[in-house]
Amino acid sequence: MSKKTRHEPHEEHADESWLLPYADLLTLLLALFIVMYAMSATDNKKFEEMSKAFNTALSTGNGVLNFSSALPSDNNLDKGKKDSEENVVNNADKQKQKSQLAKQEQEDLEKLKKQLDQYIGNNGLTTLLNTKLNQSQLTITISDNALFPSGSAVVKQESRQLAGAISNMLQQFPTYNVVVSGHTDNMPISNSEYASNWDLSSDRALHFMKILLQNAKLDPVKFTSTAYGEFHPIASNATDAGRAKNRRVEVSIIRKYTDEAQQTSDQTK
Structure with missing residues (x-):
């Protein structure tokens, strides 16, 4: 009788399919830790670039092995850092240059104001002319009695001698824009020549500007005349003295380098 061979039961193999996603997860975690380590050893600009590259790799479905190709090279990082540093230096140079020009402008306008004040004092015109320098302009205010x-x-x-003296002083500073403005009080004009205070203030500004520009050394391109009528008073129109102050011509030498916040404040006063 043949001896039957006894077969041991086969052991069932465990399902190892879970190893694949587990390995992928470990690989992604490894890549994440590498990036986090790099973040701690680089500047903000490099971190932003590496973060973008990491996001790109994940969102586009690139494998981890391809991730390194999305990272910026050291050359690109160095170039970006160099460009950033150059921009900082250039901005600092521009700011320094602007500060120097603003300082020179302040000196110019203070010099012109001093000359004007000296002329006004020497000629006994203190009741008819005055000057004011603020953050937006140097203004020469001339009473209408002194001119018209x-x-x-x-x-x-x-x-006309007064206009000539002012123009001679202005020619020392030919690069500044000059605005000549006419102002009146609020009393209605009543003559055959002018229908309103707008017309009178406009003509006064224009005529005085034309006399200034008889000086051939002044550039007409830099000059503008404008009319404000009765609508920009500097005193109350309720009194004769106040109305006399409001009837005026102003010659304003405009700054090129201004503190914008202070300029807005000056214009609202």
């Missing part, structure tokens, strides 16, 4: 007959825009013959 009542209700007229024709500059008095004896006042």
Whole structure:
């Protein structure tokens, strides 16, 4: 009788399919730790670039082995850092240059104001002219009595010398823009020549500007005339003295380098 061979039961093999996603997970974690380590050893710019590259690799489905190709090279990082440093240096140079020009401008306008004040004092014009320097401009305020007959825009013959003196001082600073503005009080104009205070203030500013520009050394491109009528008073129109102050011509030398916040404050006063 043949002897039957006894077969041992086969052991069932365990399901190892879970190893694949587990390995992928470990690989991704390894890549994450590598990136986090790199983050701790680099500057903010490099971190941003590496973060973008990491996001790109994950969102596009690139494998971890391909991830290194998405990272910026050391050369690109160095170039970006160099460009950033150059921009900082250039901005600092521009700011320094602007500060120097603003300082020179302040000196120019202070010099011009001093000359004007000296002329006003020497000629006994303190009641008719004054100057004011603020963060936006140097303003020469001239009473209408110093320049015009009542209700007229024709500059008095004896006042042309004043216009000539002002123009001679302005020619020392030819790069500045100059605005000549006319102002009146609020009393309605009543003559055959002018229908309103707008018209009178406009003509007064224009005529005085034309006399200034008789100086051939002044550039007409830099000059503008404007009219404000009665609408920019500097005193109350309720009194004769106040109305007399409001009837004026202003010659404003405009700054090129200004503190914008202070300029806004000056203009609202």
